[in-house]
Amino acid sequence: MVEKETGFVEINGFPIHYDKFGTGNQPVLLIPGAIGTSFTDFMKQIEGPDAFDLKRFTFIVIELPGWGRSRPPKRPYGINVYDNDVDCAIKLMEHLNYRSYYVIGWSDGAKVAILTGIFQPSRVLAIVAIGLFVYCTKTNILPTIRTQKIDLWSPELRNNYLEVYGSDQLQSLWDEHINFCKDLHNKVGEYVNSRPDLKDVRIAVHERLFTDLGKIRCPVLLVHGDRDPLIGLEQAIYCQEKIANCQLKRFSDGSHNVHQTHSKQFHDLVIKFFSESEDYF
Template sequence: MEAALRDTGSVEVNGFPIHYNRYGTGSTVVLLIPGALGTAVTDFRQQLEGADAFNLKRYTFVVIELAGWGRSRPPKRPYGLSVYDNDVTCAAKLMEHLNYRNYSVIGWSDGAKVAILLGIFQPSRVNAIVASGIFTFCTQTNILPTIKTQNVDHWDIGLRANYVAVYGEESLQSLWDDHINFCKDLHAKVLAHVENLKPEERTKDVRVAIHEQLYHGQGKIRCPVLIVHGDKDPLIGLDQATYCKASIANCQLKRFPEASHNVHQSHAKEFRDAVVKFLDESSDFF
């Protein structure tokens, strides 16, 4: 990653030192938002170096480390109902700090939530959005696969090593415990909601928004959106992606039949080609 790195730095937002890495010198500016715990090194290596990387003479990528993750700590990540609002503020302030008035956004997993919310809350700034592995609503069952990942010793060896290199073993487990406890709180919220329904309304598919605007506000998005989904994703069902496709006016859905949750890593070339095509087509819009 060092050869491609252009610069790095941070900006203070809401009491957090929000760090970033910047790559490339191109005129198309793209904010990359990693998933939970993510950094440029852990989440976007294939997009920034190697045979399947984007053209860094055509694009400038800014990779944010969200509050409480990577180098953007301490303090601890402020889990709660407003955690994603804080992420949006941090991302927007970072891009202002770097003097980027307009930019596109690519978000993966937890970062996909922030990407969509940026389109809702910053419609005059965001040119286009790519959201991969998006999760917008909870049911009684759909967050359980994520909760089952709590013990990091059971992760894929390579995946675990990737994050241990950033956090160390003890910090990794502690930080992931915090994230999973947040997921458990969301699950409890669903169960409480279902309990308050009439018996005939109680089904396993009752939906509860993770964030009100993330779920109900997608119609406010003005820019083009590309939703990316791996059909073999064990954590996130296709219904999340199709909900976004139906809710966002200018939205495409790109499915990868053989991909899992990390489409951009396992199918880096195909992901790159789909995103380049989408951004090229979107340039006529913005």
């Protein structure tokens, strides 16, 4: 069992909890996906045969507002929800006295990771974004909405989160997240109905994710599984075209959780990327 330090700091009205692993001089902020924690989302990066060297790196895993132990209050879903996530992540790293750091984010955490590079370009050394989703169309968020009933999840996935939340809390938190996704889907529908002349309607999940990708200064690595049932490759391609210093690594047989299913390849890829990024500035 890898030793960890846990703690929390009050930020924006939330008890923002974190887990800290390692003693290395290269700090890495890990941002889990929706309702995620270090236990549910990143343990293969922290312990086991494919873990990162914790004498080289120090991992800080944030639990975003309203998820994990960073509650109550409830997550403030709405137009500013990701702004609050980014603000909490940046202030947590400031509280821990990290002036510059790497960022790895998965799924919803990938959005927050990219936004840290937009909001704080002088602090973020490099970003790895796994399964990034930045805009909605008439159909592309429907696969996520269809995951609402946790009884339909694979037993392995469901049990992973049940250990953190229990069945009632897990379903309740996931319902809230899916309702947020439904709101995004409805916005697309409303816009399509108001502009039937438009064929390709895209609604930004967060305006700056859609318009300000070109303001990111640091190197970015996008990781995408070609068999991801939730997020299409076009999302990563769109971001790669907009970000100046950006690589896209595709896993032909990877799904949404490619960092978990291909943990050895992911480890080697990130180590190479971080090493190449050291001389960028």
